[in-house]
Amino acid sequence: MSRAGGTVIEAIFALTLGLFVVMLGLQTAAQVNHAQRRLDSRKEAIESLRVLRHVMRREFAHTRAIAPPASDSVALRAFRGLALLCSQTFEPGRLVVAYRGDRLPDPSKDSVEFTDADGGVLYSDLIGSGVSSDSCGAADSTEMILAWHLDRPPVVPVVLARVFERGSYHLTGSALRYRRGVSGRQPLTPEVWTDSQSSWRTEDGRIVVTVTPSDSVAGAAWSGFLSWVYP
Amino acid sequence: MTRRALHQPASGERGAVLVVVVLLAVAFLALGHGLVLSSRSALRTARLSALHARLLAIADGALLGTIQEGGGPWMDGVSPGGRAGGARRAVGPDSVRTAWRRLSAEAWMVEATAWSEGGPTVVSNRLVWVLDGLERVRLMPAIVAIGPTGSVAVAGAIRGDAVLDIRVPLEGSICAPWNTELLAAFPTGSAPLLSAVESPSLGKIDVAHLLSDAPVQVSGTGTPVPDETGSVCTTERSWNWGDPDRGYRPCGAYLPMIGSESDLVVDGGVGQGLLVVDGDLELRSDARFYGMVVVTGTLRLLELARLEGLAIAFGGVEVDAGARLDGSACWAVHALAAQRGILRHALPLHPARRLGSFR
Numbered sequence: 001m002s003r004a005g006g007t008v009i010e011a012i013f014a015l016t017l018g019l020f021v022v023m024l025g026l027q028t029a030a031q032v033n034h035a036q037r038r039l040d041s042r043k044e045a046i047e048s049l050r051v052l053r054h055v056m057r058r059e060f061a062h063t064r065a066i067a068p069p070a071s072d073s074v075a076l077r078a079f080r081g082l083a084l085l086c087s088q089t090f091e092p093g094r095l096v097v098a099y100r101g102d103r104l105p106d107p108s109k110d111s112v113e114f115t116d117a118d119g120g121v122l123y124s125d126l127i128g129s130g131v132s133s134d135s136c137g138a139a140d141s142t143e144m145i146l147a148w149h150l151d152r153p154p155v156v157p158v159v160l161a162r163v164f165e166r167g168s169y170h171l172t173g174s175a176l177r178y179r180r181g182v183s184g185r186q187p188l189t190p191e192v193w194t195d196s197q198s199s200w201r202t203e204d205g206r207i208v209v210t211v212t213p214s215d216s217v218a219g220a221a222w223s224g225f226l227s228w229v230y231p
Numbered sequence: 232m233t234r235r236a237l238h239q240p241a242s243g244e245r246g247a248v249l250v251v252v253v254l255l256a257v258a259f260l261a262l263g264h265g266l267v268l269s270s271r272s273a274l275r276t277a278r279l280s281a282l283h284a285r286l287l288a289i290a291d292g293a294l295l296g297t298i299q300e301g302g303g304p305w306m307d308g309v310s311p312g313g314r315a316g317g318a319r320r321a322v323g324p325d326s327v328r329t330a331w332r333r334l335s336a337e338a339w340m341v342e343a344t345a346w347s348e349g350g351p352t353v354v355s356n357r358l359v360w361v362l363d364g365l366e367r368v369r370l371m372p373a374i375v376a377i378g379p380t381g382s383v384a385v386a387g388a389i390r391g392d393a394v395l396d397i398r399v400p401l402e403g404s405i406c407a408p409w410n411t412e413l414l415a416a417f418p419t420g421s422a423p424l425l426s427a428v429e430s431p432s433l434g435k436i437d438v439a440h441l442l443s444d445a446p447v448q449v450s451g452t453g454t455p456v457p458d459e460t461g462s463v464c465t466t467e468r469s470w471n472w473g474d475p476d477r478g479y480r481p482c483g484a485y486l487p488m489i490g491s492e493s494d495l496v497v498d499g500g501v502g503q504g505l506l507v508v509d510g511d512l513e514l515r516s517d518a519r520f521y522g523m524v525v526v527t528g529t530l531r532l533l534e535l536a537r538l539e540g541l542a543i544a545f546g547g548v549e550v551d552a553g554a555r556l557d558g559s560a561c562w563a564v565h566a567l568a569a570q571r572g573i574l575r576h577a578l579p580l581h582p583a584r585r586l587g588s589f590r
Contacts (some may be wrong), residue, residue, distance in 0.1 A: 022255070028261055036266060043273055050280060062581075084334060115358060117338040118435075119580035137312040142354075159334035160358055 041217045048189035060227030069200035077164040086136035098139035105129040114158040124150040262498035290345035290355035297329045303573035336366035359577035364567025369416040373426035374558035381547035387554040394558045406561040429449035431545035441507045445490025458483040472502025522566030
């Protein structure tokens with residue numbers, strides 16, 4: 001028997017086996033990749049749902065909708081921070097507060113809701129806001145001392161101020177989006193939902209949301225409570 | 232060419248397979264490592280999200296527990312702007328601490344801070360209202376506050392010209408903690424005799440809740456008499472309403488909160504404290520009561536009856552000839568302050584809303 005012919009057969013066999021092993025490896029890698037992409041999309045859907053519930057329930061905890069929610073949007077006064085008053089005696093139009101919030105107050109877009117000791121509320125537009133060197137007994141280390149200028153300072157003693165901006169949340173473009181004024185709708189979540197089957201609605205005195213994952217995303221539709229509708 | 236030479240690869244091919252295998256192994260290793268890193272990153276994000284949600288739940292739970300528990304006598308020691316903090320409490324591997332911040336006389340911010348060692352910190356807070364006796368008296372519009380349709384018939388006397396006077400059996404030392412504030416609230420020492428109120432309540436606590444809170448319940452007709460056994464005041468007796476005439480006795484410091492869910496007649500006797508009646512209240516014979524009275528119906532002082540303090544009589548007031556109603560801010564504050572442990576409810580000022588802030 002010729003040794004040379006045997007070597008060719010061995011080589012072909014080795015090549016086939018090698019290709020098979022490589023194919024097996026690539027196929028495994030592809031399967032793992034596919035599984036991970038599905039897991040990723042599922043994770044994004046769950047994460048998006050968590051963000052939706054967290055953001056919207058937090059907003060509704062502070063304010064009510066300006067208008068009843070449309071199927072794909074809800075307009076409201078979005079909460080941005082709260083402040084404790086450092087003193088009840090203040091210069092006309094100037095208020096020193098201990099503030100904490102998601103961001104610093106912005107006079108170009110924020111309004112302030114004051115709460116008095118009996119729970120009554122007053123509103124004012126914020127004209128100016130800046131860091132103050134005034135002392136403030138009410139502040140703790142996490143709060144920033146700010147001096148505010150207001151168009152209508154409170155005429156009765158107040159105990160708490162909350163900063164809001166006017167905005168709207170949308171379930172469009174497969175994601176939860178926030179829009180302030182006439183600016184564009186900024187996505188707050190990945191694009192994982194089907195628009196036509198995702199909506200807000202009022203039901204038995206409650207605001208309820210339904211979101212349905214798009215075809216490429218694993219998982220079932222979710223529907224749940226967001227807030228009571230206040231009269 | 233020898234046989235041995237046939238089995239040897241050319242020198243250029245030597246190790247090529249090994250190199251390819253090593254490269255493939257490295258590629259697979261890198262791919263696997265990338266996948267593991269990606270998974271670990273996703274896992275870490277998910278863990279942080281779960282931790283945040285858990286801390287938020289812990290903070291909210293502690294907040295609600297603190298609000299449900301309410302305040303207490305310690306609140307009088309906290310000035311507006313001040314705070315009282317609770318101890319750190321471990322909840323599994325996490326920690327939580329609650330604190331009360333006094334924003335005004337009756338407005339408080341309850342805060343719960345939850346944190347995990349080396350992890351994020353979550354704060355949940357809520358604005359609440361807690362009754363303060365001194366503030367209630369400062370806000371009383373008159374000696375007797377009546378409802379919009381309440382009737383008034385006074386043949387005896389209602390006095391509002393000496394609301395800060397210390398008269399027997401009141402002792403001056405009792406009023407000492409509130410002297411400055413009362414003087415500021417009543418700078419002339421006088422108060423209007425009558426004024427209208429919209430509801431028979433103490434701030435945000437209505438009569439129904441006042442009645443359900445009252446530890447002493449009475450009804451019908453009775454005569455309050457101080458009752459002590461040995462050196463102990465017998466507080467179990469529902470018609471023992473303290474001993475205002477003898478402050479040094481065991482019942483001298485007992486100022487109960489008394490409730491009656493129907494008309495009540497006090498036929499003689501003496502008592503002190505906070506009296507809440509869902510119906511008419513009649514003090515007759517030579518009955519004497521010191522403190523604060525809240526009545527949904529008509530307050531009647533007949534014969535030689537005497538009431539010293541302040542009153543909310545939603546249905547109106549009748550004072551017979553010989554009977555007297557002497558306005559006393561100190562008696563009213565004294566009676567309300569004694570109920571700090573009972574009327575300690577923390578009522579949310581933003582109903583059904585949570586003031587959350589996260590950092």
